[in-house]
Amino acid sequence: MAAETLQSLRGMVDLLPRDTELWQLVEATAREHFQRAGVDEIRTPLLEQTQLFCRGIGAATDVVGKEMYTFQDRGDRSCTLRPEGTASVVRAALEHGLLTQGPQRLWYGGPMFRYERPQAGRQRQFHQIGLEFLGLGEPRSDVEAIAIAWDLLMDLGVGPLALELNSLGTAEDRIHYRQTLVAFLQAHRADLDVDSLDRLERNPLRILDSKHPATQALLATAPMLSEALSPASQDRFEQVLDGLRTLAIPFRINSRLVRGLDYYCHTAFEITSDQLGAQATVCGGGRYDGLVDQLGGTPTPAIGWALGLERLVLLLAQPDRLRPAPLKPHLYVVNRGAGAEAAALVLARALRRHGLRVQLDPGGAAFSKQFKRADRSGAPWAAVLGEEEWSNGQVLLKPLRSAQSDQLCALDDVEAMAARLQA
């Protein structure tokens, strides 16, 4: 009687061998771009004190308010599976005094957890690769951060993509703007949708990127954030835009763009694709000069972004795109007979040590069966090691996809065999 089969948890997805190829491509490309740009990797725990995210992301945000996987551990500590990477990176940098050693250019990658309703491009466990520049406050570091993301995405060939950006100004700018905006919206309460009414109390700036038509119409007449920015903030934003123009990175200003997390200031940006349906954001980020301070460090400017890997892979997997060819073995080892099978095991290991991809037939089966498998493996060569070869201390190399003739090699001359197979 077979036991009942189990399923993975809702929103938790298995990546099978046919998927991991694309993931590895994305990861390798990202790693390469970070290395070129002098950005070092940091790895932090998946589990953190709940406090970190409440303080870092903002208690009023949806992420903290209703999307966290939080539980008490056996020591009765409140723990949370990280819903994003920035807070952890900043925590780690502070904990280990990294910021006393000058600016840090860091990247991270890995799973994040948010308890949301799953949808295409949105899962409960999802993966991000992110970049954080800590201690870099110049507008040109905004430009550089954005350029790294843009170039990485272009290199992957997931276009066409759109870069949108906005400036949220300084905390002071936003306090002033928030007052005028709330005053305006209060006067038009009747025209607001329910969600926006709710946000009016908790997080009024987020109303700006509401998709509700009536709310959008109302916002067209609302005071603009860009007009509320101080001259210094406006100038700073201009410098960022100039930098992007210098690098010929196309962008669009979106004055409604307000990032979801509390810690953003000045530059906020998003890179979106029109191929992804509702979850269109592939990369999002911005400046967060207040966060280090908020997490107990000395005030330190910072900017960062995160890429959603599932969404990226979704774009790469579009049917019209080329998939990377699956990696095939160089050699398939056909083997039969007790002595030969033992020798085949030794041979496979020796050739692997020379860097060859070698697939060893499980053995025992008829030669015809083994050749069938050799053919299907896609290997260009088969090595035949049966009783006869074994007793002569030889192995037969047989080309499977070319007209070359078979060649007998000495079993102990791995060097020569490897050279022949790599030719």
Add this chain to the structure above:
RNA sequence: GCGGGCGUCGCCAAGUGGUUAAGGCAGCGGCUUGUGGCGCCGCCAUUCGGGGGUUCAAGUCCCCUCGCUCGCCCCA
């Protein structure tokens, strides 16, 4: 969390209340136990995501549940 759609073999997929659940791909075995690719033959869902119910009869109708999906929401 709210609303709509969907759920038949590892993958694609027929089937719209009535005897035994098509077919294709993949897989496995054989023709061919020292030689593959092609071909031919055979095997591969007592069961239609799961559980109840209606009916003489249900993959087909109803309810619940799980999952996926689209939109809202959120965001990477």
